[in-house]
Amino acid sequence: MIGRRAFVRSVGAAALAPSLVRCADPPPEEPQGPRWLPEAAIRPDRSAVAVLAADAYDGRLTDLVRRGLELFSVPVSGRRVVLKPNLVEFDPGGVINTHPVLIAATIEALRELGAREVIVAEGPGHRRDNDYLLSASGLADVLRDTGARYVDLNVDAVRPVALRSHYTELERLYLPATVLDAELLISMPKMKTHHWAGVTLSMKNMFGIIPSAIYGWPKNVLHWQGIDNSILDINAALTVPRFNIVDGIVGMEGNGPIQGTARPTGVLVFGADPVAVDALSASIMGLEPTRVTYLAEAGEFMGNAELERVEQRGEDPERLRQEYRLLDPFRELRAGLTSAG
Amino acid sequence: MTDALLAELRNRRNADGGWPARRGLPSNAECTALARMAFHSSGTAGAAEVDAATSWLLRRQSADGSWSFQPDVPLGTWPTGLAVLALGAHAEHREAVRAAVRHLVEQQPRKLPWITNLLYWFARDRMSVELNPSVNGWPWAQGAFSWVEPTAYAVLALKKHGDLVGRRAASRWEEGERMILDRACVGGGWNHGNYRVLGEDVDPYPDTTAIALLALQGGERIPEVDEGLRAMHGLLDEHASDMTLALAHLAGRAWSVPSEGVRARLDAWSAAPDGFGETRGVALAALALAGAGNPFLLEGPA
Numbered sequence: 253m254i255g256r257r258a259f260v261r262s263v264g265a266a267a268l269a270p271s272l273v274r275c276a277d278p279p280p281e282e283p284q285g286p287r288w289l290p291e292a293a294i295r296p297d298r299s300a301v302a303v304l305a306a307d308a309y310d311g312r313l314t315d316l317v318r319r320g321l322e323l324f325s326v327p328v329s330g331r332r333v334v335l336k337p338n339l340v341e342f343d344p345g346g347v348i349n350t351h352p353v354l355i356a357a358t359i360e361a362l363r364e365l366g367a368r369e370v371i372v373a374e375g376p377g378h379r380r381d382n383d384y385l386l387s388a389s390g391l392a393d394v395l396r397d398t399g400a401r402y403v404d405l406n407v408d409a410v411r412p413v414a415l416r417s418h419y420t421e422l423e424r425l426y427l428p429a430t431v432l433d434a435e436l437l438i439s440m441p442k443m444k445t446h447h448w449a450g451v452t453l454s455m456k457n458m459f460g461i462i463p464s465a466i467y468g469w470p471k472n473v474l475h476w477q478g479i480d481n482s483i484l485d486i487n488a489a490l491t492v493p494r495f496n497i498v499d500g501i502v503g504m505e506g507n508g509p510i511q512g513t514a515r516p517t518g519v520l521v522f523g524a525d526p527v528a529v530d531a532l533s534a535s536i537m538g539l540e541p542t543r544v545t546y547l548a549e550a551g552e553f554m555g556n557a558e559l560e561r562v563e564q565r566g567e568d569p570e571r572l573r574q575e576y577r578l579l580d581p582f583r584e585l586r587a588g589l590t591s592a593g
Numbered sequence: 594m595t596d597a598l599l600a601e602l603r604n605r606r607n608a609d610g611g612w613p614a615r616r617g618l619p620s621n622a623e624c625t626a627l628a629r630m631a632f633h634s635s636g637t638a639g640a641a642e643v644d645a646a647t648s649w650l651l652r653r654q655s656a657d658g659s660w661s662f663q664p665d666v667p668l669g670t671w672p673t674g675l676a677v678l679a680l681g682a683h684a685e686h687r688e689a690v691r692a693a694v695r696h697l698v699e700q701q702p703r704k705l706p707w708i709t710n711l712l713y714w715f716a717r718d719r720m721s722v723e724l725n726p727s728v729n730g731w732p733w734a735q736g737a738f739s740w741v742e743p744t745a746y747a748v749l750a751l752k753k754h755g756d757l758v759g760r761r762a763a764s765r766w767e768e769g770e771r772m773i774l775d776r777a778c779v780g781g782g783w784n785h786g787n788y789r790v791l792g793e794d795v796d797p798y799p800d801t802t803a804i805a806l807l808a809l810q811g812g813e814r815i816p817e818v819d820e821g822l823r824a825m826h827g828l829l830d831e832h833a834s835d836m837t838l839a840l841a842h843l844a845g846r847a848w849s850v851p852s853e854g855v856r857a858r859l860d861a862w863s864a865a866p867d868g869f870g871e872t873r874g875v876a877l878a879a880l881a882l883a884g885a886g887n888p889f890l891l892e893g894p895a
Contacts, residue, residue: 343796378785380742381800383834383870404871407614407621410666426666447791465614465621465662466669468733468740469785473668476703476737511793579791 286553292416292488293553299528300324302565303536303572306501307518313357317497318364320522323565326495327436329366334403334434335359338442338457338499340377340509342388347514350440350499352390354520358440358497359398370398373430375405375460377470378510382406403430406464417488419481419549420474425489431461432492439496439526443503443519443533445512449479450544450582451537452509453530454496458486480546487526488554496529497522500536505576519572527555528562535559538575540587598879599635601869602628603642610645611653612872622660622672625649626679627876633679634883650676651689658692659700671733673697674746678888682754691757697747698758698765702732702739723789730772740786741776741801744769745808752811752891773805774817781820782828797821799828803840810847810891822850829855835862836874839881843889846881856882 286293302323306316321328335358337350359370372395376385382404386392395402408428415424431437441457449456459471459482467473474482498521504512519536523529527550531541541557542548551557578585605628607613611620612628629646632639653664660676662669677693680686705713705726713726730744748769755762778788782797783805789795802825809818825841833841838859845851859878869875880887 379798381798381834381837383874384800384832384837387834388830388832404614407618407662407871409619410663426668464733465623466666466734468669468671468737469742472732472737472740473734507791507793511790511795 287419288417288488288553295527295551295553295555296525298561298563299523299525299556300563300565301521301523301525301528301532303532303567303569304520304522305518305567305572306520309351309353309501311357313354314360314364316520317354317358318361320497320520320566321361321365321495324495324522324524326365326524327493328362330368331435332369332371332433333362333367333436333438334371334373334430335438335440336373336431336457336461337391337440338444338452338460338509339374339385339389339391340460341379342385343510344388346510347502347504347512348442348444348510349389349391350442351501352394354497354499354501355391355440356394356398358438359394359400367436369401371401371403371430371434373403373405373408373428373461375408375428375462375464377460377464380406380464380469403428405430405461406469408463410463410466413489415485415489417485417553419484420477422477422485425486426463426466427489428461428463431490434492437490437492437494439494441496441498442509443498443500443517443521443537444508445505445537445576445578445582446509447507447579449483449546450585451530451534451539451547453498453533454526455483455487455530455546455550458490459483462486480549483546484549484554487550494526495522495524496526498529498533500533503537503576505537505578507579513577515574515576517572517574519567519569522566525555527551527557531557531559532562532564532569534585535587536569536573538573538587539578539585540589543585595631595635595863595879595882598863598869598875598882599631599639601875602631602872602879605872605875606642606645609649611649612646612876614872619663620649621662622650622653622664623662623675624872624876626660626672626675627873627880629679630888631876631879631883633888634880634886647680647686650680651686654689654693658689658694658696660693668734670696670700670735671731671743671746674731674743674748674750677750677754678746681888682757687757690754694751694754694757694762697731697751698755698762700731700735700747702729703737704729721791722787724787725772725775728768728772728775730769739772741773741783742785742804744772745804748773748808749810749889752808753888770809770812773808774815777805777817777821778824780824781817782824783821797824797828799825799833800837800840802828803837803844806844807840807847807889814848818848822848826852826855833858834874835859835870835878838862839874839877842881843877843887846887847890
């Protein structure tokens with residue numbers, strides 16, 4: 253269960269001091285049973301994750317992404333595929349977003365594999381000006397060149413979805429129709445540290461599907477529910493077929509997810525289980541995955557956070573492993589420490 | 594110059610009389626309010642659209658006087674200020690606007706526990722997110738914190754129509770102004786509402802800066818205004834969208850420093866648009882290029 257310490261750290265972030273908001277509130281009651289419904293318990297015995305080396309954002313990525321998809325026999329043919337990249341903000345000198353060349357390569361690979369339609373969809377967390385973000389980030393050029401449709405999830409049509417876990421106090425989430433109608437949803441996060449959640453990868457990337465016109469920028473209603481709690485409830489609520497591709501060619505370390513610094517890592521991480529993909533990605537970043545609060549909790553029912561349960565394909569992740577710089581409050585996440593502090 | 598923009602807006606109207614963020618989406622309160630403003634500012638040629646937007650808005654006002662972004666979703670009531678600006682205080686819907694103004698005056702954002710406020714009082718510059726939590730603006734959604742853009746819409750709406758509920762509106766919009774000023778970025782301008790996080794300054798956005806400057810109309814030209822205007826114009830790079838250009842032009846007009854360069858870019862875009870973007874941008878561009886009678890300007894129609 254999420255401990256009081258992690259709970260306090262997670263609430264109110266992005267709006268206010270996360271370690272201090274709610275410190276006058278009574279401690280959350282420890283639930284008596286699981287905080288997820290039986291139908292949300294989908295953790296397989298083992299999960300496969302592939303790490304493929306990639307040293308540059310260039311034309312070779314299409315073949316690499318195709319190889320990654322084929323390693324898992326991802327059912328693409330005839331399907332409407334929704335790509336959810338990370339496009340939260342733009343900084344000309346930064347590495348905030350999933351690289352547009354990787355998005356272009358993924359669109360092309362999916363089409364080669366017979367996708368009926370590929371849609372790029374995101375609900376930027378900070379900025380309302382999509383046209384600016386698309387243009388400045390270079391994604392507009394990709395959309396024009398590939399003819400792929402873009403959907404601003406912040407203002408998309410929504411439908412209520414009953415939650416299948418209860419980490420937040422919400423009963424339902426209004427989620428975008430584009431996401432709910434996807435026949436394959438691919439989370440394409442940037443490999444980054446995160447100043448409130450520790451790391452942001454496939455699961456945290458799903459925060460971006462929350463429609464801000466309803467929940468506010470920067471997804472403020474959910475921040476008040478706790479970032480870890482919200483990550484868990486959002487991911488548990490999604491029942492559409494999913495896949496994940498982590499952009500770790502150049503990641504971000506330090507004060508991510510916006511103001512951190514570039515960390516060339518040279519990897520793409522593929523897999524269907526977002527918990528396992530994130531666990532292995534965190535490991536590549538030099539972290540102990542089960543010390544990341546939401547990953548440890550998701551590992552109880554949603555997927556595999558323990559690396560012993562992850563079947564590795566592709567490159568040996570040990571060879572590619574780095575030590576991402578962490579902010580002080582997250583030093584306890586570092587792999588190899590004997591205590592979680 | 595606005596003919597193409599209004600024609601595009603006209604084509605985007607949904608069968609229910611409202612306007613969507615993009616074609617194919619449900620109507621929402623923000624775009625419908627902006628479309629009403631754009632057609633109203635265009636003169637009598639837009640009378641049918643004004644009627645349609647008015648009817649859509651009046652039929653979808655919540656019992657508490659607010660408007661949700663999407664009427665069937667009881668969250669995200671931030672377009673209420675925009676709807677007030679759009680409808681104005683005309684006699685035929687004065688009671689609806691009065692109810693909305695009353696809602697805005699009474700609406701409060703989520704507040705911090707007292708002990709956190711105390712910590713902010715003693716060590717504001719050592720908190721993870723630096724701000725003054727004791728001045729309250731308006732939230733995007735009920736139960737959330739104060740943010741710049743929804744506060745700006747509410748402040749402007751109360752400045753123009755707060756007299757419908759008497760003098761108490763003034764103290765509320767004055768507090769909203771203080772909240773906006775508190776959130777100004779270092780060096781000028783505004784972003785969504787965090788100017789310093791974990792000790793690092795956060796950059797302003799040109800569109801949010803313009804919206805904040807519109808809310809501050811009617812007051813003195815204090816340093817925050819000049820810094821905001823400078824920041825806004827400095828941020829209008831080659832990627833600035835039509836929406837941002839429109840907001841910047843409106844803010845420039847509001848403070849009597851319209852930029853000919855911004856106007857020229859808007860004119861060029863509206864004369865030969867390379868595909869119109871979001872409905873919000875189209876409506877704002879039409880509004881920015883319209884003459885007098887602009888609901889975003891304090892001297893505009895009541």
